[in-house]
Amino acid sequence: MHPIADGLFTPSNPPRLIGGRDVASGRIVFPCPENDRFEPVPLSSEGTLWSYTIQRFRPKSPPYAGPEDFRPWAIGYVELPGETIVEARITNVDFDDIEIGMELRLTAVPLDPEDQNSPAIPAFEPIGATA
Amino acid sequence: MSDVCIIGAGIHRFGRTDGMTGVDQGVFAVREALKDAGVEWNHIQFAYGSSDAAGNPDTMVDQLGLTGVQFINVRNGCAAGGSALFSAQMAIKSGEYDIGIAVGFDKHPRGAFDAKPSEYNLPEWYGDAGYMVTTQFFAMKIQRYMHLYGISRETLGRIAEKAFRNGALTPHAWRRDPVALDTILDAPMISDPYSKFMFCSPGEGGVALILASEKKARELGKPLVRLKAATMRTRPPGSFEVFAPSIDVERGGSATNIASRDAFEMAGIGPQDISVAQLQDTECGAEIMHMAENGFCADGDQEKWIAEGLTEIGGKLPVNTDGGCLACGEPIGASGLRQVYENVMQLRGDAGDRQVSGNPRTAYSHVYGAPGVSAVTIMEI
Numbered sequence: 001m002h003p004i005a006d007g008l009f010t011p012s013n014p015p016r017l018i019g020g021r022d023v024a025s026g027r028i029v030f031p032c033p034e035n036d037r038f039e040p041v042p043l044s045s046e047g048t049l050w051s052y053t054i055q056r057f058r059p060k061s062p063p064y065a066g067p068e069d070f071r072p073w074a075i076g077y078v079e080l081p082g083e084t085i086v087e088a089r090i091t092n093v094d095f096d097d098i099e100i101g102m103e104l105r106l107t108a109v110p111l112d113p114e115d116q117n118s119p120a121i122p123a124f125e126p127i128g129a130t131a
Numbered sequence: 132m133s134d135v136c137i138i139g140a141g142i143h144r145f146g147r148t149d150g151m152t153g154v155d156q157g158v159f160a161v162r163e164a165l166k167d168a169g170v171e172w173n174h175i176q177f178a179y180g181s182s183d184a185a186g187n188p189d190t191m192v193d194q195l196g197l198t199g200v201q202f203i204n205v206r207n208g209c210a211a212g213g214s215a216l217f218s219a220q221m222a223i224k225s226g227e228y229d230i231g232i233a234v235g236f237d238k239h240p241r242g243a244f245d246a247k248p249s250e251y252n253l254p255e256w257y258g259d260a261g262y263m264v265t266t267q268f269f270a271m272k273i274q275r276y277m278h279l280y281g282i283s284r285e286t287l288g289r290i291a292e293k294a295f296r297n298g299a300l301t302p303h304a305w306r307r308d309p310v311a312l313d314t315i316l317d318a319p320m321i322s323d324p325y326s327k328f329m330f331c332s333p334g335e336g337g338v339a340l341i342l343a344s345e346k347k348a349r350e351l352g353k354p355l356v357r358l359k360a361a362t363m364r365t366r367p368p369g370s371f372e373v374f375a376p377s378i379d380v381e382r383g384g385s386a387t388n389i390a391s392r393d394a395f396e397m398a399g400i401g402p403q404d405i406s407v408a409q410l411q412d413t414e415c416g417a418e419i420m421h422m423a424e425n426g427f428c429a430d431g432d433q434e435k436w437i438a439e440g441l442t443e444i445g446g447k448l449p450v451n452t453d454g455g456c457l458a459c460g461e462p463i464g465a466s467g468l469r470q471v472y473e474n475v476m477q478l479r480g481d482a483g484d485r486q487v488s489g490n491p492r493t494a495y496s497h498v499y500g501a502p503g504v505s506a507v508t509i510m511e512i
Contacts, residue, residue, distance in 0.1 A: 005256035019377070030377035031254065051278070053270035054323045055261060060245040063258025075267055077378065085378045087262065095323075100278045111260065121260045 052076030139168025146305030153185025157236030209500020212467030237462030273416030298458025334460025366503030406491030
């Protein structure tokens with residue numbers, strides 16, 4: 001899978017998300033803004049679910065670039081302790097089992113679940129889940 | 132210092148009006164407001180007009196009359212109407228003008244708003260991934276809030292139930308049929324925990340308000356509906372806003388907190404002094420969270436407030452007496468002004484079947500929108 005954009009994942013194996021640290025204040029954001037106020041930092045691969053919802057209808061295109069044949073997906077904010085809270089897909093878990101506070105780890109999912117060659121977007125899965 | 136007064140208010144019914152453009156609905160509202168104030172268009176010295184998706188407000192001079200009036204267009208997300216009103220009252224406060232108008236209208240296509248990443252300084256992939264969807268944010272904000280403060284999904288449903296019940300009493304509302312609580316709770320889910328009845332829809336409508344100096348209002352013999360405070364504020368650090376790829380671990384307040392605090396300070400009164408309030412309710416949870424963000428109750432108290440009916444038209448603090456955005460829809464340019472229109476009706480005792488009893492003396496309005504803006508007004512009669 002190729003990432004949906006440059007500058008989101010580190011080239012390491014496994015990859016990590018690249019955040020941006022505000023050089024002046026130390027505040028960390030995601031993704032890393034392309035200006036010299038921020039320096040890239042690899043983010044923690046594990047965190048806890050801060051909030052979530054299920055996207056039940058197909059978002060409008062443009063801008064949504066996912067498949068026409070829509071199946072609902074989970075989205076959440078994941079708190080990476082002491083760093084930032086990032087927005088990402090939540091995967092490899094039944095919708096009914098998603099709970100605020102659950103422990104998650106970074107992975108990636110194809111934008112089109114039926115097409116492994118479609119661009120990869122950041123996602124988190126329960127620690128211990130098997131894909 | 133003398134107050135700015137609202138001496139006329141007009142509205143074009145919210146919802147869907149085929150065969151009328153957004154500008155047409157704005158013009159209709161202006162004519163209604165002029166009639167209400169008993170003044171002519173050529174008396175109007177200036178106008179601020181807001182529209183997000185229905186064209187330039189100043190084009191309405193074609194229909195209203197080419198008097199050469201100063202007319203400034205305002206675009207400021209969901210706070211557009213509030214910003215127009217804020218600007219209008221400043222023009223009078225400055226002493227430059229005695230009488231002017233704030234007008235807002237819109238006509239959105241059906242379905243959810245289709246925002247583009249570039250309009251919000253966000254990377255293209257964020258839109259590709261399906262995240263430029265306002266409903267996701269609202270759902271995640273309330274999920275977190277419910278988790279922290281023990282708000283039940285039934286309480287969310289009761290907010291929608293109240294909105295449609297109030298809408299049924301309101302001639303300018305879009306949704307005018309009551310909906311049963313079970314129907315609301317069991318309807319198809321849009322974005323958990325919200326079912327389709329728990330979100331408002333983009334729509335159409337127009338509102339106009341005529342503002343005058345106190346001196347001018349007295350000359351015209353109008354009831355003195357005083358605008359005691361109007362604030363528009365942007366977000367503080369650590370807030371949680373629409374379209375955020377990341378948020379700070381260190382949590383902070385909101386644009387609403389600041390706009391509200393400053394408005395109360397300006398008006399010299401507190402939340403306990405307000406008789407009726409219109410709070411941004413683009414979805415059920417917004418009304419709940421905004422009760423606390425505007426200082427009317429503590430976080431978590433809403434569960435009890437709603438169960439006891441304290442925000443019903445007959446309650447201690449009636450909230451969204453015309454059904455709010457849930458029953459009226461959200462034409463962005465007009466929505467904030469609709470709240471003020473409703474407050475003018477309530478303060479003058481002109482709100483018909485939905486009139487709050489006991490002669491309300493003070494009224495509060497609040498809007499919130501992307502990317503973290505809020506506008507508040509406080510009025511007194």
